[in-house]
Amino acid sequence: MQFHDAHCHLPINYFYKDIDNFMKQWLDLGLEYVVGVSMKYTEIEKAIELQKKYKQIIPGFGIHPWEVKRNMPEEQINKISYHVATVSPLVFGEIGLDHHFIKKEQYYPLQEEVFRFFLNLSEQYSIPINIHSKGAEERVYELLDSFSIPPSNILIHWYSGPKKILYKFRDKGVFFSINPSILGGSTHRFVLEKVELEQLLTESDGNVKYWIKGERIIGSPAIIPQIMEKIAEVKNLSMDEVSEVLSRNFKEFANIS
Numbered sequence: 001m002q003f004h005d006a007h008c009h010l011p012i013n014y015f016y017k018d019i020d021n022f023m024k025q026w027l028d029l030g031l032e033y034v035v036g037v038s039m040k041y042t043e044i045e046k047a048i049e050l051q052k053k054y055k056q057i058i059p060g061f062g063i064h065p066w067e068v069k070r071n072m073p074e075e076q077i078n079k080i081s082y083h084v085a086t087v088s089p090l091v092f093g094e095i096g097l098d099h100h101f102i103k104k105e106q107y108y109p110l111q112e113e114v115f116r117f118f119l120n121l122s123e124q125y126s127i128p129i130n131i132h133s134k135g136a137e138e139r140v141y142e143l144l145d146s147f148s149i150p151p152s153n154i155l156i157h158w159y160s161g162p163k164k165i166l167y168k169f170r171d172k173g174v175f176f177s178i179n180p181s182i183l184g185g186s187t188h189r190f191v192l193e194k195v196e197l198e199q200l201l202t203e204s205d206g207n208v209k210y211w212i213k214g215e216r217i218i219g220s221p222a223i224i225p226q227i228m229e230k231i232a233e234v235k236n237l238s239m240d241e242v243s244e245v246l247s248r249n250f251k252e253f254a255n256i257s
Contacts, residue, residue, distance in 0.1 A: 002247060003225055004201070004202060004250040005035065005224055006130065006250060006253070007157050007177055008034050008037065011043035019053070022220065026221040029221075033057075033254065035059075035130065039064035039066070039067055040064065041076045048087060060090075060092065060093040061080055062094045065097050065132060072113075084121055084125050090128075092129045093157070094157065096115055096131040096140055097143075098134045119144070123149050128255060130157055134160065137159070137161035140156075141172075153253065154174040154175065155177055155253055156175070158179055158205060160188060170195050176200055177201045177203040178203070179208075180204060180210045180219050180223050180227060181210055183213075183227065184213065197237070198245060200249065201253060203224075204224060206218065
C-alpha cells in the first residue's frame with residue numbers, strides 16, 4: 001500500500017542530517033511522495049538539495065508567518081522566482097498567516113505581503129499551495145478568494161479554526177490535511193467528520209511531537225498508515241478504498257500526472 005505525506009519539515013536538521021536512513025525506512029513502508037516544507041529561505045535551498053537526491057521528495061518553498069519580521073530581501077525574491085521556473089514538481093509551503101501565536105499586530109501586514117508574494121507566483125505558474133491559517137482563517141479565505149488559484153491546488157494544513165470558516169473552505173473545494181493529532185482524540189476530528197474523503201490528504205507535520213494514547217510520538221511519514229486506518233474507520237471504508245482516493249487526491253493537488 002502506497003501513501004503520501006503532504007506536509008513534513010524535511011529541511012530541518014532532525015531529518016536533513018539523517019535523510020538516507022529516514023527515506024529507506026519510509027520507502028520500505030510504502031511512501032510514494034512527501035512534501036518537504038520550508039519555514040525560511042535557508043530551508044528552501046535544502047529542500048531543493050533533497051529533491052535532487054530523492055525523486056519522492058517534493059520541495060516546499062515557503063516563509064512561515066512565524067518567521068516574517070521584516071520585508072523579504074530582494075535577493076531572496078529573485079532566487080525564489082528563479083527556482084520556480086527550474087524546479088518541478090513544486091509546492092509553496094509552509095505559507096500563510098498566523099494571528100494566534102503571533103500577537104504583535106505590527107507583523108500582520110508583513111505576513112500578508114509575503115503571503116501575497118507566494119499567491120501571485122502560484123497564480124502565475126500554477127504552483128500548489130500549502131497553507132498555515134491559525135487564528136487568521138477568515139482573512140486567509142478572503143485573500144484566497146481574491147486570486148485565481150484552482151481549489152484543487154490549495155491545501156489547508158491542520159485546520160483548527162471556526163466551523164463556519166471550515167464550511168466555506170470546504171464548499172470552495174480545497175483540500176484539508178489530516179495529521180497524527182487525529183489519533184489522540186483531537187478536536188481536529190471534526191475536519192475528518194465534516195469533509196468528504198475526496199477533499200482530504202494526509203500529513204505528519206514532522207517533526208512535531210504528539211501525545212497518542214499516553215505515548216510521545218515524533219511525527220514523520222512513518223505514521224501516515226495509522227492516520228489512514230483512522231480515516232477508514234471514521235468513513236467506514238476499506239483501507240484499499242482510502243488509499244486509492246488519497247493517492248488520487250495527492251496527485252491532483254501536486255499536479256502529478
